[in-house]
Amino acid sequence: MDKIATREAYGKALAEFGEQYDFVVLDADLAAATKTGIFKKKFPERFFDCGIAEANMTSVAAGLAAAGQVPFISSFAMFSAGRAFEQVRNSICYPHLNVKVVGTHAGITVGEDGATHQCDEDLALMRSLPGMVVINPSDAFETRAAVLAAIQYNGPMYLRFSRYATPNLTAEMPEYRFEIGRGVVMGEGSDVTIVACGYMVHLALEAREMLAAEGISARVINMHTVKPLDTELLIKAAEETGCVVTAEEHSVNGGLGEAVAGVLSEIHPVPVLRVGVEDRFGQSGKVPELLEIYGLTAAKIAERARAAIALKKK
């Protein structure tokens, strides 16, 4: 199966849909890395580099949207969601303007650049904003669909992409259909549900195979939309499997795991165990080594799944 980084798919999708749809793309001197450079090459008159000034870019986008343009603004997640958080909140979300905020290079799979550029907090930040839609696609095919949905959706949205390549799993699913706020069941199961997003989805499927070898049947939900959460699918899974493990390339604080735990604890309480970065900063290193160090692996997901099942039986 081919492996493509979601940031690459993002740049390609912008260039592809730019032919049919009227939108503009802003970047903050990272077009080569965020891959908006692919769009820039094809539509230079609709691309605006803002220089290394993310706060201004974010509020400029609000002004563009207020005047009827549809802007995508791109930077590393650390800067688009982190540095410019208050601009996203006050300039974009408070007036509910039609701006697509994009964070590439999210999570620790940034690798060698280290902690300053590995944003493990963006889902928490963006999820906290009223009216903000938060989407973290798992692969290239899903990214293309998410970008199209973003173009067609009217309102503020945060899109989270990775630097590191992932297998293009959803492209192999004949029934696959992307809809904002609708999770995708990637594999059925009855003993435990693994709810994953972004980079962790393919690892959740690996964990499902490891568990299957032990006779454990794990359901895997690809929760590409972290907000609004697909509560219906989630509650059904909790009812049918009795326990849940979440997996995200993000801090365990404030991201997908807490979103899932929040919904289930209020509506259908079952054990929810979280896999993610455990309240600490990242570091420089090769991505496979960092994934091991921070416990973002299929083995860790499988281990938490066994633990969740054990809690269920108490």
Next chain:
Amino acid sequence: MEQARKQELAEIARKIRVGIIEGVYHAGCGHPGGSLGIADLMACLYFEEMKIDPSQPKMEGRDRFVLSKGHTAPALYATLANRGFFPVEELNTLRHTGSRLQGHPDMKHIPGVDMSTGSLGQGISAACGMALAAKISGAAYRTYAVLGDGESEEGQVWEAAMFAAHYKLDNLCAVLDWNGLQIDGPITEVMNPTPHDEKFRAFGWHVISIDGNDFDAIEAAFREARTVKGKPTVIIARTVKGKGVSYMENAVEWHGAAPKEEQYKVALRDLGEEA
């Protein structure tokens, strides 16, 4: 400017100032000082300079206005009300629970407000976005923004200054309200952001320095700004904070405080109203 027109504008500015005092008094809080200072500028903008239609607040080709120093919302609201965007009586609901007249401008609910502002430094960037949108779509409207001198201590203001010059936003006219005071004291003592003229010029802007409480000077500056090509214009407008209310003039303590009943009566008398 003709004498008669100047008198009309002076009367409009007086009514705007009365609206500011009414609003802040009935709210029991708010920002009267800076609001009173820009009343003459606001009168010129909404009654002389800008192409707007109160019966169509969202008219596509309208000129845009962004109050980057959003805390002087009472001035914007009083201007919009007197221009006919909503009833003047509504000014008394400023900052009340359930009122659409939020403490800082809210574009979602208040007719005539083009951008939600309040967090300093962001409005001028949003104004850049509106001006850029006109360049993209070929629209003829102009975008105006009023920002504070204290606000210019925000780094984002200079990011925006760089951006506006880089994209040659000659359809953007910023007004820097230079009253010399911010919450903690004189701007030159708190964190000196001067000289504004040299700084904006160095950033590639056309700079006009005026007395911001002089209608002739304001009108001439807006006229000059319209002729400038290839670069944005900033009008550095010297204003008197608290202008028109005797005890509020140049008094930093009236940046963000409401008058008590006796003070309210004095303020209205100062503004030529029968209390």
